Amino acid sequence: MKEDLLDIVCCPLDKHDLELDIDEEEDDDIVSGTLTCTECGEAYPIEDGIPNLLPPDMREAA
Amino acid sequence: MKEDLLDIVCCPLDKHDLELDIDEEEDDDIVSGTLTCTECGEAYPIEDGIPNLLPPDMREAA
Amino acid sequence: MSVREEFDEWAASGRDKGMEERHWHTAKHVLARMPVEAGDTVLDLGTGSGYALRALRQRDVGRAYGLDGAPEMARNARSYTEDDRVGYVVGDFGSLPFATDSVDHVFSMEAFYYSADPLETLAEVRRVLRPGGTFYCAVNYYEENTYSHAWQDSISVEMTRWSREDYRRNFREAGLVVAEQDNVADREIEIPDAAAFPTEEFDTREEMVERYRRLGTLLTVGVAP
């Protein structure tokens, strides 16, 4: 994902802003890392360049 | 024209309501008469069942 | 010559019916898209023979009004229907004789660009539409349709030639949300074999295909928020 995605994504649960922690970056692309809700603290993984913003119960259900 | 046209038409100049005077009626159809603006007093003719709501200068220009 | 003189003559010589037949090829698709509900009030600007209102009444709109600047057009249109819920009014695009917030949907086919002041007409359409109402504005005369450019030479009323983008921008400027823009193809007009070209209007068959099948009628849909 590109960093400017942060302008528009939010926590699926409470719609608050997300904070980005980068684990791995390639050129301008964030390959892995974590998006954390600034309100509820829920953490959403970024894997293979794609943030997984499913509500936590659906993420784990699979 | 049908009388319920009055619900929606207005004076083209100042958009105020119109008052209906019927000269000739056939069944529920007003064949001739006059629509007069309740604000500016401008009169608009109804002829052959069709009200002529052109602004007066255009009506006469033809 | 005035709108009235020009188009009264068209009506008197039966061109209202000729237009209906030609315009129906694309107008029917435009009308089909309109989200009318039973009981709605609809308005047709530059109604000509009034075919659009007759079609919309089959979808059960409550009242259907046609406005035209040419009394002979309105007279003809009136004579084509006995329907109590259809009415005709002589009036001008520049100062619509309809109350503010009184109409659910406005349709106009091949007429808008005759307005002496199209921006004023858009503002008037915006005014008469209820919140959530739509303006379905369909034109064959527009910038990208180069085949239409010569039409001005054969008509005395001044025509406004906007591009697709002009329509979007000017709708927005008038306070209408642009919900859709599309080129509606005329798939019905018969296009002869290549051997028939050049014709009076088209040098090649490809040109005629482009004119009707690709460019067709430009539709811009505005919504009153």
Add this chain to the structure above:
Amino acid sequence: MSVREEFDEWAASGRDKGMEERHWHTAKHVLARMPVEAGDTVLDLGTGSGYALRALRQRDVGRAYGLDGAPEMARNARSYTEDDRVGYVVGDFGSLPFATDSVDHVFSMEAFYYSADPLETLAEVRRVLRPGGTFYCAVNYYEENTYSHAWQDSISVEMTRWSREDYRRNFREAGLVVAEQDNVADREIEIPDAAAFPTEEFDTREEMVERYRRLGTLLTVGVAP
């Protein structure tokens, strides 16, 4: 089975590309109608292979995001483009991970009815759209398309089958103005000679013509006022 399990399997077996090819017949006409401007932000719900975003980027939209509930779908879609302005997100229709008033236009093809709660999804779409933004919702599975009714038997995710009228009413209930509704014909699918019928899907050629040329894809366009 969950959306994720069902559609991850589709993605793994290449069905994302198969859908793209089939859906493109009508989706391209739907996309063409969208009044996007250079710089706009667009969102594709249930993006599958992500073809809609690649098409919209050719019209110069600023940013194009695809959401899908199946991680494998999103992974495939991502691999089909190098475009910096296109991004993919795994998420669910029930709780969109996008900020209020952040998107200019939302597109969705053959996906909306998989939502576990379509009314909630409409409310979410309404929330993320900027005032004046549009929702182009296209479906092949709907009440009037009786040929689609059996699809539910072959898929584990529960599908919602609304009629044309249901779409209009529910859009309005969610606060969206209905600007347009249309059946967009698939004119490209090959329809064999009458002799080829009955097929597995259609008893007669007329049925197949009705399914594709007349019913086609149901498009409902909503506008956020």
